[in-house]
Amino acid sequence: MARSPAGTIALLTLVAIVFFAGVTRLMNRFHEQEKALARHMYAQGLSDQQSGSLDRAVEDFRAALSYDHNNFDYQLSLARALRDSGRVDEAEAYLITLWEQQPQDGFVNLALARLEVRKDSVQDALRYYHSAIYGVWPSDSDMHRSQAQLELINFLLDHKALAQAQAELISLSSSLTTDAAAHVRAADLFLRAHDPAHALAEYQAALRHDPNLVAAAAGAGEAAFALGRYRTAETYLERAARKNPDDAHVAELLQTATLIRDSDPYEQGITQRERRSRLQSAWTHAGERLQTCAQSQPLTNPSNADFAALHARWLELKPQIDHLPPMSEEDVSDQAMDVIASIEQETAKTCGSASGSDQALLIISQNRMAQNTSGADQ
Amino acid sequence: MTPAAPLLTGEAQTPAVPRKSFVDSALNLGAVLNEERFFLIISVFIGIFSGLSVVCFRLAIDWVRVGLLGAAPHAHDWRLLVVPPAVSLLIAILVIHVFPLVRGSGVNQTKAALYIFNGYIPFRTAVGKFITAALAIGCGHSLGPEDPSLQIGASIASALGRRMNFSREKLRLLAPIGAAAGLAAAFNAPISAVLFVIEEVIGRWTAGILGSVVLSAISSVVIVRWFFGSEALFRIPIVTLVHPIELAAYAVLGLAGALAAVVFSHAIAYLRPRVRAWPRTSQYFLPSCAGLIIGLFGYLGAPQVMGAGYQYMDEAMHGHFTWQFLALLVLLKIVATVLSFVSGTPGGMFAPTLFIGAMLGGSIGGLEHILYPHLTGTIGTYALVGMGVLFAAFLRAPMTSVFMVLEVSGSYSIILPVIVANTLAYVLSRTLQPTAIFDILTRQDGLDLPSMEEQREEHVLRVEDAMEPYAGPVLNSEMSIAEANKRITDVAGDVFLVQMRPSGWTSASRDLLRRLVSEGKSDLTLASALPSTRLPYMHPDFPLDSALRYVSETPIVPVVSRADFRTLEGVISSQAVLNRYRVVPREL
Numbered sequence: 001m002a003r004s005p006a007g008t009i010a011l012l013t014l015v016a017i018v019f020f021a022g023v024t025r026l027m028n029r030f031h032e033q034e035k036a037l038a039r040h041m042y043a044q045g046l047s048d049q050q051s052g053s054l055d056r057a058v059e060d061f062r063a064a065l066s067y068d069h070n071n072f073d074y075q076l077s078l079a080r081a082l083r084d085s086g087r088v089d090e091a092e093a094y095l096i097t098l099w100e101q102q103p104q105d106g107f108v109n110l111a112l113a114r115l116e117v118r119k120d121s122v123q124d125a126l127r128y129y130h131s132a133i134y135g136v137w138p139s140d141s142d143m144h145r146s147q148a149q150l151e152l153i154n155f156l157l158d159h160k161a162l163a164q165a166q167a168e169l170i171s172l173s174s175s176l177t178t179d180a181a182a183h184v185r186a187a188d189l190f191l192r193a194h195d196p197a198h199a200l201a202e203y204q205a206a207l208r209h210d211p212n213l214v215a216a217a218a219g220a221g222e223a224a225f226a227l228g229r230y231r232t233a234e235t236y237l238e239r240a241a242r243k244n245p246d247d248a249h250v251a252e253l254l255q256t257a258t259l260i261r262d263s264d265p266y267e268q269g270i271t272q273r274e275r276r277s278r279l280q281s282a283w284t285h286a287g288e289r290l291q292t293c294a295q296s297q298p299l300t301n302p303s304n305a306d307f308a309a310l311h312a313r314w315l316e317l318k319p320q321i322d323h324l325p326p327m328s329e330e331d332v333s334d335q336a337m338d339v340i341a342s343i344e345q346e347t348a349k350t351c352g353s354a355s356g357s358d359q360a361l362l363i364i365s366q367n368r369m370a371q372n373t374s375g376a377d378q
Numbered sequence: 379m380t381p382a383a384p385l386l387t388g389e390a391q392t393p394a395v396p397r398k399s400f401v402d403s404a405l406n407l408g409a410v411l412n413e414e415r416f417f418l419i420i421s422v423f424i425g426i427f428s429g430l431s432v433v434c435f436r437l438a439i440d441w442v443r444v445g446l447l448g449a450a451p452h453a454h455d456w457r458l459l460v461v462p463p464a465v466s467l468l469i470a471i472l473v474i475h476v477f478p479l480v481r482g483s484g485v486n487q488t489k490a491a492l493y494i495f496n497g498y499i500p501f502r503t504a505v506g507k508f509i510t511a512a513l514a515i516g517c518g519h520s521l522g523p524e525d526p527s528l529q530i531g532a533s534i535a536s537a538l539g540r541r542m543n544f545s546r547e548k549l550r551l552l553a554p555i556g557a558a559a560g561l562a563a564a565f566n567a568p569i570s571a572v573l574f575v576i577e578e579v580i581g582r583w584t585a586g587i588l589g590s591v592v593l594s595a596i597s598s599v600v601i602v603r604w605f606f607g608s609e610a611l612f613r614i615p616i617v618t619l620v621h622p623i624e625l626a627a628y629a630v631l632g633l634a635g636a637l638a639a640v641v642f643s644h645a646i647a648y649l650r651p652r653v654r655a656w657p658r659t660s661q662y663f664l665p666s667c668a669g670l671i672i673g674l675f676g677y678l679g680a681p682q683v684m685g686a687g688y689q690y691m692d693e694a695m696h697g698h699f700t701w702q703f704l705a706l707l708v709l710l711k712i713v714a715t716v717l718s719f720v721s722g723t724p725g726g727m728f729a730p731t732l733f734i735g736a737m738l739g740g741s742i743g744g745l746e747h748i749l750y751p752h753l754t755g756t757i758g759t760y761a762l763v764g765m766g767v768l769f770a771a772f773l774r775a776p777m778t779s780v781f782m783v784l785e786v787s788g789s790y791s792i793i794l795p796v797i798v799a800n801t802l803a804y805v806l807s808r809t810l811q812p813t814a815i816f817d818i819l820t821r822q823d824g825l826d827l828p829s830m831e832e833q834r835e836e837h838v839l840r841v842e843d844a845m846e847p848y849a850g851p852v853l854n855s856e857m858s859i860a861e862a863n864k865r866i867t868d869v870a871g872d873v874f875l876v877q878m879r880p881s882g883w884t885s886a887s888r889d890l891l892r893r894l895v896s897e898g899k900s901d902l903t904l905a906s907a908l909p910s911t912r913l914p915y916m917h918p919d920f921p922l923d924s925a926l927r928y929v930s931e932t933p934i935v936p937v938v939s940r941a942d943f944r945t946l947e948g949v950i951s952s953q954a955v956l957n958r959y960r961v962v963p964r965e966l
Binding site: 009090 | 419427437697758
């Protein structure tokens with residue numbers, strides 16, 4: 001065959017174009033088939049994951065990925081399945097690859113954070129949680145961010161990082177919307193973070209959005225109780241108890257709050273007579289508690305000596321308390337409350353935690369000590 | 379490799395005479411497109427056609443696999459036991475009755491085309507290789523698509539070249555050009571493909587060959603990336619080398635890789651001729667038996683050893699398997715590949731080699747991490763380096779092995795571990811088994827193809843090895859005949875060197891000088907009396923072969939310094955060359 005170079009090149013170009021077009025068509029069919037297979041395997045993987053067959057889910061996700069190598073969702077699902085099935089190193093390898101591709105992705109950062117939580121790697125977990133909170137979420141970004149932040153707060157609380165948890169909670173509460181349940185979740189976490197003031201505010205916010213929310217009422221009562229606002233606590237706890245009478249914790253708190261309010265000699269707004277009467281009742285109750293507790297202990301118990309000393313002191317002051325004048329001296333009252341506090345603390349240590357009136361007296365004495373300490377500090 | 383060193387003469391080189399075979403047939407573009415340029419353009423088309431064919435080949439493998447074994451083959455699937463033997467029987471019938479030339483990997487067939495058959499590879503071989511290798515790899519035989527792709531590319535190039543009426547020299551070169559295109563497309567790695575073809579098939583570098591090979595490889599890779607995307611073959615984990623002491627761990631990998639490569643190649647070298655000696659009827663069932671055993675491996679829990687296994691290499695790189703399982707996969711894959719290959723099933727050795735290397739690397743990396751947790755390299759890094767190690771030790775292509783790892787990883791930071799491990803593996807495997815696997819297979823097939831590895835290691839004799847000191851006086855061209863005669867009177871020898879002005883050398887015999895005196899030309903200078911033809915001269919580092927062309931035409935050839943052509947280092951004569959060649963066998 002003798003053909004000119006130009007003719008040869010033209011012919012080869014034509015053949016190449018036809019060949020290329022044919023291969024393109026084949027390739028399109030191939031890709032369609034691959035995508036369909038990938039989708040099928042992915043759906044199967046999700047189904048296996050939901051039914052708890054994590055190993056099968058891993059295999060399915062891997063098969064899906066083999067047909068659609070770069071699918072972000074498949075990779076993320078595989079990494080999650082690997083993580084949940086305890087193959088932390090494999091999961092990390094996948095997630096790091098994804099993170100390198102999209103370092104801002106909220107899902108990837110959250111998955112990596114959960115992985116670091118499993119590895120108990122606090123600093124890395126914090127880093128990935130923060131990246132997730134401030135990362136990019138394709139949809140429902142507020143909800144995802146809140147969830148990530150809640151997870152982070154739980155993680156911090158588990159690791160006793162209360163100050164960091166409180167800071168995150170304040171940040172979270174500022175972005176909460178009208179979702180009462182979200183406010184309750186935040187409030188619960190505030191309580192766990194030893195921040196009853198913010199907790200009470202969040203419970204109250206929840207109750208504003210949904211006044212019938214029992215959990216919010218109970219939480220508000222508990223927060224108010226922790227703050228020493230027993231009247232407020234009583235109000236919320238009564239509300240919660242009315243709607244859920246079977247809640248023993250609420251009932252107990254309510255009883256304690258009522259007892260505190262009824263027996264606190266330092267309650268504001270009561271008469272001198274009432275104050276004296278409360279002091280005398282408390283004195284008598286503490287003495288009985290001391291005697292009962294001392295009798296229940298064996299003679300060899302080292303705390304018996306403390307009990308004896310306390311009892312001696314109680315006997316020493318008893319005449320003065322029994323005959324307190326209507327305008328009693330502050331000094332005697334304080335001494336009496338000191339003895340009551342010591343008795344309740346000692347008996348709680350030796351004879352088990354206090355309940356009922358004893359618990360109320362213990363709390364009253366603790367509140368008084370706290371007030372005295374803060375007063376002294378000031 | 380023998381360097382094609384240019385020989386220098388004192389005169390300008392004669393311009394190349396245009397060839398007639400092709401240019402004569404050219405019409406209007408003949409002046410612009412000489413054969414060289416046209417050859418380069420055809421190289422691009424070879425790359426395009428090879429790339430498109432390889433794309434189709436990969437699609438065919440995947441379709442066969444999905445169609446026969448399902449979307450996600452897993453252990454305890456009955457198809458793993460039934461499909462490989464059944465399809466293998468069909469492959470055996472096709473190989474024996476329809477495509478007898480498609481056995482083996484394809485690398486040696488391409489070399490045979492270059493060195494024996496003037497670049498001729500029947501197009502039917504490409505078709506046969508396409509069908510049988512797709513069936514074999516798709517049904518689970520432990521073979522790879524790279525070597526068949528190489529042969530398909532070479533077949534396409536050969537068929538195209540025959541249509542173009544190229545000269546015999548060009549036709550010979552077309553097969554390796556197509557081979558580079560096919561391999562580049564299969565690996566998605568043009569540099570490795572070019573290096574492999576240069577290192578293992580052609581064995582020499584020239585601008586013309588390199589240009590064509592590179593053009594075809596690039597064209598085919600562009601085509602493949604158009605269809606499959608430009609991502610690397612594997613998702614590569616982060617590669618770090620924090621402390622140089624970690625190189626010791628990679629050195630251990632190099633040593634282990636060499637041992638694995640030697641076991642692998644010994645098994646093939648031992649079994650292949652014995653199996654081929656079995657009765658002809660057994661050849662129908664050998665691929666089926668191999669397929670059944672490999673299917674059994676898959677059925678019992680190791681489907682990873684079936685097919686090319688790139689997906690599992692990727693998983694090994696990401697630490698998806700324990701080191702014990704990886705070690706098991708090394709053993710099973712060696713057995714599976716040996717069985718597939720010696721049974722005569724068409725398919726390549728590249729992918730299994732990479733698979734074994736990746737698993738071995740991952741296994742050793744995992745074990746080293748348990749023993750020495752401070753090692754910073756991930757298991758993925760070891761798997762990646764392991765691939766290069768096996769490539770260097772088994773296929774004996776050290777340069778290609780390094781560049782292949784760099785190309786498939788896209789990471790330069792892995793270079794140090796790769797070089798250390800590959801070099802150790804290559805040196806140790808050469809010591810334990812001096813003959814490379816491709817050379818063993820060639821000799822078993824009764825062919826005598828040049829071994830590129832042996833050529834690389836061959837001791838090349840140079841002019842300085844045969845050069846002798848010049849005993850006579852160096853005459854000056856401005857000297858008179860009488861004076862020259864006087865200078866040579868008391869000196870032994872019949873021929874004397876004359877240094878010409880401004881440069882160049884010639885010679886004068888004692889008889890000629892005497893005759894000139896007797897003719898009354900004593901006062902003439904040597905320059906005016908002697909013929910104007912200059913002697914060729916050589917440098918000490920020239921290959922001794924090149925001296926043979928000149929020592930037959932002139933009694934002595936001056937050997938001069940490269941720094942100063944007027945400084946005589948010695949002379950070389952035909953007797954000296956022959957004497958040197960005679961002592962070579964004793965030295966070797």
